[in-house]
Amino acid sequence: MSRIPFSNVAERRELPPALAISTVIFSLRDDPRTGRKSLWMPLVRRTREPFRNQWALPGGPLGPRDSLIDAAAANLRDTTGLIPRYLEQLYAFGHPDRSPTRRVVSIVYWALVREDDAHDTDTEATSVLRDDPHVAWFRADDLAARQDLAFDHQEIIEYALWRLRNKVEYGSIAYRLLGERFTLAQVREVYEAVLDKELDPANFRRALRSATDIAETDEFLSGGKHRPPRLYRYTGSPTHRLESENIA
Amino acid sequence: MSRIPFSNVAERRELPPALAISTVIFSLRDDPRTGRKSLWMPLVRRTREPFRNQWALPGGPLGPRDSLIDAAAANLRDTTGLIPRYLEQLYAFGHPDRSPTRRVVSIVYWALVREDDAHDTDTEATSVLRDDPHVAWFRADDLAARQDLAFDHQEIIEYALWRLRNKVEYGSIAYRLLGERFTLAQVREVYEAVLDKELDPANFRRALRSATDIAETDEFLSGGKHRPPRLYRYTGSPTHRLESENIA
Numbered sequence: 001m002s003r004i005p006f007s008n009v010a011e012r013r014e015l016p017p018a019l020a021i022s023t024v025i026f027s028l029r030d031d032p033r034t035g036r037k038s039l040w041m042p043l044v045r046r047t048r049e050p051f052r053n054q055w056a057l058p059g060g061p062l063g064p065r066d067s068l069i070d071a072a073a074a075n076l077r078d079t080t081g082l083i084p085r086y087l088e089q090l091y092a093f094g095h096p097d098r099s100p101t102r103r104v105v106s107i108v109y110w111a112l113v114r115e116d117d118a119h120d121t122d123t124e125a126t127s128v129l130r131d132d133p134h135v136a137w138f139r140a141d142d143l144a145a146r147q148d149l150a151f152d153h154q155e156i157i158e159y160a161l162w163r164l165r166n167k168v169e170y171g172s173i174a175y176r177l178l179g180e181r182f183t184l185a186q187v188r189e190v191y192e193a194v195l196d197k198e199l200d201p202a203n204f205r206r207a208l209r210s211a212t213d214i215a216e217t218d219e220f221l222s223g224g225k226h227r228p229p230r231l232y233r234y235t236g237s238p239t240h241r242l243e244s245e246n247i248a
Numbered sequence: 249m250s251r252i253p254f255s256n257v258a259e260r261r262e263l264p265p266a267l268a269i270s271t272v273i274f275s276l277r278d279d280p281r282t283g284r285k286s287l288w289m290p291l292v293r294r295t296r297e298p299f300r301n302q303w304a305l306p307g308g309p310l311g312p313r314d315s316l317i318d319a320a321a322a323n324l325r326d327t328t329g330l331i332p333r334y335l336e337q338l339y340a341f342g343h344p345d346r347s348p349t350r351r352v353v354s355i356v357y358w359a360l361v362r363e364d365d366a367h368d369t370d371t372e373a374t375s376v377l378r379d380d381p382h383v384a385w386f387r388a389d390d391l392a393a394r395q396d397l398a399f400d401h402q403e404i405i406e407y408a409l410w411r412l413r414n415k416v417e418y419g420s421i422a423y424r425l426l427g428e429r430f431t432l433a434q435v436r437e438v439y440e441a442v443l444d445k446e447l448d449p450a451n452f453r454r455a456l457r458s459a460t461d462i463a464e465t466d467e468f469l470s471g472g473k474h475r476p477p478r479l480y481r482y483t484g485s486p487t488h489r490l491e492s493e494n495i496a
Contacts, residue, residue, distance in 0.1 A: 014312050017267050019353055064262050064351060068342040092340050092355045094316035103312060105267055107340045107353070 012102040017094070020106045021071040022059030022153075024090060024160040025082065026140065027113040028177055028193050037115075037193045039140040039164075041157070043149070044079045045133065050100050051150035055136070057157070059106065072109035080135055084111035086176050090160055098152045106151075110160055112176035141196055164194055171213035175234035183221050183229040184208055260350040265342070268354045269319040270307030270401075272338060272408040273330065274388065275361040276425055276441050285363075285441045287388040287412075289405070291397070292327045293381065298348050299398035303384070305405070307354065320357035328383055332359035334424050338408055346400045354399075358408055360424035389444055412442055419461035423482035431469050431477040432456055 024041060031038035043055040058079035062071050069087055076082050087109045094105040143149065144158040164173065173194060174187045188204045208214060213236035220228035272289060279286035291303040306327035310319050317335055324330050335357045342353040391397065392406040412421065421442060422435045436452045456462060461484035468476035 017310055017312065019265050019267055062265055062342070062353070064265065065344050067344060068340060068353070089339060091337060092316060094310070094355070096313050096315060105310070105316070105355070107342070107355070 015102055017103045017105045019062045020059055020104050021062050021068060021075060022057040022106050022108050022156070023072045023076055023087070024057060024108060024110040024157060025076065025080070025084070025113055026110065026160075026164065026177075027117075027137075028115045028190065029137070031139065031193075034198075036198065037189045038196065039161075039193050040137045041140050041143065042080050042082075042135055042137050043143070043153075044135050046150055047134070054148060054150040055138075055153075056150035057108070057153050062107075068107055069109065072111075076111065082111075082113060082117060084113055085117075087111050090163065091156075093152060093156060095152065104151075106156075108156055108160075110163075112173060114177060114179060169213050169236050170194070171211060171234045171236045174214070175236075181217060181219060181231040181233055183231060185229060187214070187232070263350055265351045265353045267310045268307055268352050269310050269316060269323060270305040270354050270356050270404070271320045271324055271335070272305060272356060272358040272405060273324065273328070273332070273361055274358065274408075274412065274425075275365075275385075276363045276438065277385070279387065279441075284446065285437045286444065287409075287441050288385045289388050289391065290328050290330075290383055290385050291391070291401075292383050294398055295382070302396060302398040303386075303401075304398035305356070305401050310355075316355055317357065320359075324359065330359075330361060330365060332361055333365075335359050338411065339404075341400060341404060343400065352399075354404075356404055356408075358411075360421060362425060362427055417461050417484050418442070419459060419482045419484045422462070423484075429465060429467060429479040429481055431479060433477060435462070435480070 026039050026041055028037045029040040030036075042058065044058050046052055046054055046056050058075045060071075060075050060078075062068070066074065068089070072087050073084065076084055076087075088111075090108045090110045092105060092107045096103055098104065098106075140157065140161055143154065144161055146154055149157070170187070170191060174182055174190045177190055178186050184205050185201070187208060188199055188201060191204070192199055213234060214232050215235045217231050217233050219231040221231055222228055274287050274289055276285045277288040278284075290306065292306050294300055294302055294304050306323045308319075308323050308326075310316070314322065316337070320335050321332065324332055324335075336359075338356045338358045340353060340355045344351055346352065346354075388405065388409055391402065392409055394402055397405075418435070418439060422430055422438045425438055426434050432453050433449070435456060436447055436449060439452070440447055461482060462480050463483045465479050465481050467479040469479055470476055
């Protein structure tokens with residue numbers, strides 16, 4: 001396709017809005033600063049204007065034959081090598097001035113990725129030591145406070161964190177981040193990472209046992225030195241088929 | 249802007265996706281079939297291909313300078329004369345085949361409209377008697393079962409109903425549909441309309457009083473014959489500023 005020959009920003013602004021798909025990816029990682037796990041996410045360093053060399057959410061234009069969710073999964077695969085098991089639509093961002101050149105509306109997906117799937121990834125500090133320092137993982141809370149991200153991506157990340165903390169059942173988050181079976185201690189690690197604070201183990205176990213969306217199984221975690229802890233599973237309310245498309 | 253001269257569907261499909269904004273509008277209305285209130289919504293009859301003469305959600309293309317929510321409010325105003333007090337983003341629908349001609353991605357908003365604001369509106373049966381039978385109100389549950397709506401709008405309506413029934417705090421729905429102050433009997437009417445079934449008044453009052461997102465006020469409804477019922481207010485969790493843009 002040929003480039004449209006508009007050189008003037010005012011003229012470009014009168015073009016129909018372009019459409020892009022971006023993805024916020026959360027995963028648990030050990031956080032050396034707190035000694036607990038916390039929420040991390042990968043960003044990509046932009047190689048083109050606008051915002052060249054600044055960090056941005058993985059994303060790109062919507063191809064003519066891709067479904068929205070396929071585009072989100074492809075962006076992820078191409079930029080981070082990750083194949084998420086679960087993607088959900090987060091929100092569409094369309095402020096007229098969110099891009100300094102042509103107007104772009106971004107439909108943003110989010111993914112919760114298991115820690116085991118997100119291995120071999122660099123932080124911002126280590127990524128610059130590699131040949132291809134274009135992807136790095138950041139502590140999500142640090143990003144929500146940064147002012148140097150591309151476009152309105154700081155605002156998008158801040159909103160994704162708000163949604164995770166306010167609108168999502170924790171049983172569901174545990175299931176997405178941990179897998180089909182998990183211990184109560186693992187669920188506490190998820191809560192601590194999402195809420196970014198330490199929780200009392202005994203009080204937490206009591207509160208969680210009365211939660212309606214987690215049920216115990218007959219299975220126990222194997223491999224530990226002590227009495228093996230019981231495994232639990234998510235039994236929460238069904239999601240709509242539009243919101244529960246499994247990728248892999 | 250001139251029309252793009254592609255006559256061939258396959259060629260049009262390779263164009264970048266176009267962007268449209270549509271809006272699902274819910275309001276309570278008396279339902280003669282049940283004697284209760286139920287959920288109704290307005291649709292517009294399309295005057296152009298594709299799907300000419302079929303009923304569709306109010307909507308249209310996104311103008312170059314409109315924010316997404318302004319476009320949703322403008323569509324509503326232009327098609328139904330309504331100025332909604334509250335609009336929320338529902339979901340973006342982007343299946344490659346949802347439009348038979350050029351690909352269109354629709355970002356859908358939803359509005360809960362107070363019954364008083366939605367006066368002077370016709371049902372499908374009465375709208376054909378007027379000069380301009382291009383807007384009519386339909387019982388939402390009837391629409392979710394119809395096969396003759398334009399595009400994938402039946403699927404969008406079915407999803408909006410699912411969200412309303414599964415993911416929204418009822419205190420918040422009552423507040424949006426009824427206003428700042430409401431009686432417990434009015435909240436029961438909302439629940440009955442949303443769930444489409446009759447509820448026992450005494451049991452309902454007991455359950456509602458223990459709900460955390462509704463609190464009693466010192467005010468009472470005036471004007472009735474009997475002891476005036478107490479007014480309640482919504483105290484639910486705050487919405488994110490992205491989701492709580494007030495229009496009027």
